[in-house]
Amino acid sequence: MSDTYELSCDCGHVSMTANGSPKLSLYCHCGSCRELYSADMLSGTGWANDHVELPEQSELVVYKINDKQMTRYGCPKCGMIMYGVHKPGIPIIPHAVFRKANGGKLPAALAPTLHLFYADRVIDVDDNLEKCDDGSVIGL
Ligand SMILES: [Zn+2]
Ligand SMILES: [Zn+2]
Incomplete structure (x- = not known):
């Protein structure tokens, strides 16, 4: 099965595409993600570079x-965060970007499977997903 996700920011200025399945879909509680996304946790998907078509970096607002x-990349007009690139070098696209493209719902195929760096959390999450204290399960 090969899904193609057509994604765009709030104002439509920036668009991008993700194809197939993500390498991972997770919640990350690490301090770096919380700082980068200004959120209590990152809720997002990680993609192989050849599964995404990203906008030219020169067209985006870059925060490092x-x-x-x-690094985090956003729309220069509406400010929406489109994706980030973290140490392993793969693009991370927030679940919110997919929800926006899918009538407010996260596509079922992209459901998160675990929590990373749960030991660093600032909020508790009461769900049935695996809680990893650090990122060693994905080699971080
Ligand atoms: Zn925009
Ligand atoms: Zn993180």
């Missing part, structure tokens, strides 16, 4: 946390 090798 240099000492953590993390």
Whole structure:
């Protein structure tokens, strides 16, 4: 099965595509993700580079946390965060971007499977997913 997700920001200025299945879909509670996305946890999907068609970086607003090798890319007009690139070098697309493209719902194929860096959390999550204290399960 090969799904294609056509994604765009709030104002429509930035669009991008993701194809097939993500490498992972998760919640990350690490301090870096919380800082990068200004959220209590990251809710997102990680994709192989050849499964996404991303906008030209020069067309985006870029926010970097240099000492953590993390970058976030957003629309220069509406400010919506479209994706981030973290240490392993794969694009991370927030679940919110997929929800927006899918009538407010996360496509079932993209349901998150685990929590990473749960030991660093600032909020507790009461669900049935695996809770990993760190990122070693995906090699971080
Ligand atoms: Zn926009
Ligand atoms: Zn993280």
